[in-house]
Amino acid sequence: MRKPLTLRVLSSLDSKGWLALGIFLALALILVPVLNLAVPEDSAFHMSAYAITLIGKIMCYALVAVAMDLIWGYGGILSLGHGLFFALGGYAFGMYLMRQAGSDAGALPAFMIFLDWKELPWFWLGSDSFVWVILLVVVVPALVAFVFGYFAFRSRIKGVYFSIITQALTYAAMLLFFRNETGFGGNNGFTDFRLVLEHSVTSPQTRLVLFGLTAVMLAATLVFSRWLVTSKFGRVLTAIRDSESRMMFIGYNPLWYKLFIWVVSAVLCGIAGALYVPQVGIINPSEMSPANSIEIAIWVAVGGRATLIGPVIGAFVVNLAKSWFTVSFPEYWLFFLGLLFIVVTLMLPQGLVGLWKKLMLKKGAAA
Amino acid sequence: MNAPNTTAEALLDGRPEGSDGADQMGHLVTGELDLSHGVALYLDDITVSFDGFRALNKLNLTIDAGELRCIIGPNGAGKTTMMDVITGKTRPDSGSAFFGQTMDLTRLTEPEIAHAGIGRKFQKPTIFENHSVFENLELAMKTDKRVWKSLLAWLAADERDRIAETLRLIRLDKEADRPAGLLSHGQKQWLEIGMLLMQEPKLLLLDEPVAGMTDDETMRTAELFVSLAGKHSLVVVEHDMAFIEKLGGKVTVLHEGSVLAEGNLATVQNDPRVIEVYLGR
Numbered sequence: 001m002r003k004p005l006t007l008r009v010l011s012s013l014d015s016k017g018w019l020a021l022g023i024f025l026a027l028a029l030i031l032v033p034v035l036n037l038a039v040p041e042d043s044a045f046h047m048s049a050y051a052i053t054l055i056g057k058i059m060c061y062a063l064v065a066v067a068m069d070l071i072w073g074y075g076g077i078l079s080l081g082h083g084l085f086f087a088l089g090g091y092a093f094g095m096y097l098m099r100q101a102g103s104d105a106g107a108l109p110a111f112m113i114f115l116d117w118k119e120l121p122w123f124w125l126g127s128d129s130f131v132w133v134i135l136l137v138v139v140v141p142a143l144v145a146f147v148f149g150y151f152a153f154r155s156r157i158k159g160v161y162f163s164i165i166t167q168a169l170t171y172a173a174m175l176l177f178f179r180n181e182t183g184f185g186g187n188n189g190f191t192d193f194r195l196v197l198e199h200s201v202t203s204p205q206t207r208l209v210l211f212g213l214t215a216v217m218l219a220a221t222l223v224f225s226r227w228l229v230t231s232k233f234g235r236v237l238t239a240i241r242d243s244e245s246r247m248m249f250i251g252y253n254p255l256w257y258k259l260f261i262w263v264v265s266a267v268l269c270g271i272a273g274a275l276y277v278p279q280v281g282i283i284n285p286s287e288m289s290p291a292n293s294i295e296i297a298i299w300v301a302v303g304g305r306a307t308l309i310g311p312v313i314g315a316f317v318v319n320l321a322k323s324w325f326t327v328s329f330p331e332y333w334l335f336f337l338g339l340l341f342i343v344v345t346l347m348l349p350q351g352l353v354g355l356w357k358k359l360m361l362k363k364g365a366a367a
Numbered sequence: 368m369n370a371p372n373t374t375a376e377a378l379l380d381g382r383p384e385g386s387d388g389a390d391q392m393g394h395l396v397t398g399e400l401d402l403s404h405g406v407a408l409y410l411d412d413i414t415v416s417f418d419g420f421r422a423l424n425k426l427n428l429t430i431d432a433g434e435l436r437c438i439i440g441p442n443g444a445g446k447t448t449m450m451d452v453i454t455g456k457t458r459p460d461s462g463s464a465f466f467g468q469t470m471d472l473t474r475l476t477e478p479e480i481a482h483a484g485i486g487r488k489f490q491k492p493t494i495f496e497n498h499s500v501f502e503n504l505e506l507a508m509k510t511d512k513r514v515w516k517s518l519l520a521w522l523a524a525d526e527r528d529r530i531a532e533t534l535r536l537i538r539l540d541k542e543a544d545r546p547a548g549l550l551s552h553g554q555k556q557w558l559e560i561g562m563l564l565m566q567e568p569k570l571l572l573l574d575e576p577v578a579g580m581t582d583d584e585t586m587r588t589a590e591l592f593v594s595l596a597g598k599h600s601l602v603v604v605e606h607d608m609a610f611i612e613k614l615g616g617k618v619t620v621l622h623e624g625s626v627l628a629e630g631n632l633a634t635v636q637n638d639p640r641v642i643e644v645y646l647g648r
Binding site for chain 2: 260
């Protein structure tokens with residue numbers, strides 16, 4: 001008996017996994033709004049707008065980390081250019097926000113007026129439509145990833161060479177977006193958003209809706225990814241990671257498998273970027289800087305590769321540490337990040353999840 | 368979506384039943400596997416040179432359908448190069464190689480040849496160590512190997528039966544759920560043979576399949592190969608004479624890229640030219 005697909009997706013998580021996911025969603029969708037809106041501001045249990053934005057932002061990063069885990073942990077392909085796809089999704093949604101920010105409908109975004117442009121460039125057409133922009137958020141990263149990935153994987157570019165090329169790709173894109181003539185606000189990028197779907201971007205309600213959407217998206221991505229890696233596709237993918245030429249002899253064409261997971265990963269990054277921009281209130285080309293993309297790899301390495309939940313943990317640990325460090329010891333953050341990466345690489349090759357498993361195993365052996 | 372796959376399918380299915388390839392001029396690229404003349408593999412006057420060194424020198428070899436053939440020869444005799452030519456890894460400088468009556472191996476790519484029904488086992492077992500024994504066989508199973516099919520793949524009962532059957536054949540049914548990396552060396556060799564069988568090849572090329580096996584494992588492997596002959600054609604490259612004796616098929620001796628002697632093991636072993644090559648003057 002063939003099991004229907006929906007049932008297979010649902011059964012890719014065990015009961016403990018579903019329980020954890022349910023608790024996470026209950027916290028994000030019920031407890032956080034209550035703590036933010038219902039608890040008075042002077043109470044110790046009040047959750048500030050700052051905290052909500054911070055956690056919302058980190059959930060976007062966690063989404064990127066899961067996307068990175070699919071391609072790196074399971075596909076064995078280290079991308080150091082994932083910041084590009086994140087930024088593309090962010091810019092696509094930012095276009096919509098900029099159109100909503102103008103003083104009246106149909107007005108040009110402020111930076112274009114400043115540049116004395118008389119009309120919208122062609123690629124801005126339709127950017128006042130929410131649906132069109134959501135389409136762009138998915139299609140643009142997918143298209144860029146497909147074209148780049150097709151040529152890279154067809155030429156069998158692998159390992160460190162692939163990583164370097166992705167790094168160059170995001171750097172080139174950053175330089176392009178820095179130019180005012182490109183039509184995306186130059187080095188200032190997009191900011192000063194006002195409305196999203198006619199609601200104020202900064203209102204507590206909008207903030208909570210965006211927060212909830214991000215949480216739901218993160219949960220859905222985890223379920224989808226778990227299904228993906230436990231399907232036959234996932235087994236083929238890890239087999240290609242371990243021995244590509246052997247898989248070719250068996251009759252698989254690695255190109256399409258790599259390309260598929262590469263494009264899926266890029267699309268997830270684009271969605272994360274689109275959720276990030278209205279919460280943080282700004283997108284500029286520095287999101288495409290090589291250092292940002294390297295940081296994504298560090299989150300995954302810290303949490304534990306090929307575990308899916310590890311990258312989420314890694315994104316939270318590193319970014320919470322970052323927001324604490326950059327306030328308390330701003331000048332030491334990069335040293336700490338470097339140290340963290342070295343320690344994890346040398347002593348925790350399986351990341352925090354690997355450490356946890358080891359401890360549980362020891363505990364099990366002792367008992 | 369997947370070019371090599373579709374070509375290979377066209378290769379297997381594109382030609383109407385009963386059409387005879389022999390009456391057409393030139394090399395044939397299309398055609399289904401035709402074993403009607405009882406021959407699985409023809410190598411005719413194959414020459415391969417690497418920088419002036421003739422790895423194969425006008426090699427002629429014919430393997431019958433269902434035959435179990437052993438190939439022996441000193442190092443550098445061209446055994447591995449011969450397998451490379453058959454699997455499409457190396458293109459011959461001259462000569463022709465046919466699989467069945469109609470399939471020109473010199474015109475097909477490696478995946479196409481694999482799909483057409485030639486399976487190869489390398490000297491060093493290359494299995495997927497992180498996957499379970501069962502999953503290794505699942506990955507190797509003959510099926511549609513395109514991305515969408517893999518995404519939606521769900522093992523049917525008959526597919527599970529086939530994997531179980533192969534597991535019994537290679538005596539790994541108790542190890543099915545263990546990671547393949549934990550198997551002993553001999554078991555890894557068997558798993559690789561099992562993976563070959565899952566691809567349902569018509570012709571199996573086995574390069575030193577019992578290297579590193581215990582005597583007991585070697586003998587059981589011989590039994591396995593003898594049981595496979597008939598249904599499949601097997602070409603075994605080995606140095607282990609006890610193993611070859613146990614297989615009991617025809618033996619071909621290669622020397623300097625061409626056939627030196629052919630016949631049963633006793634005849635070949637008593638051939639003065641063979642003795643000279645192996646022992647020197």
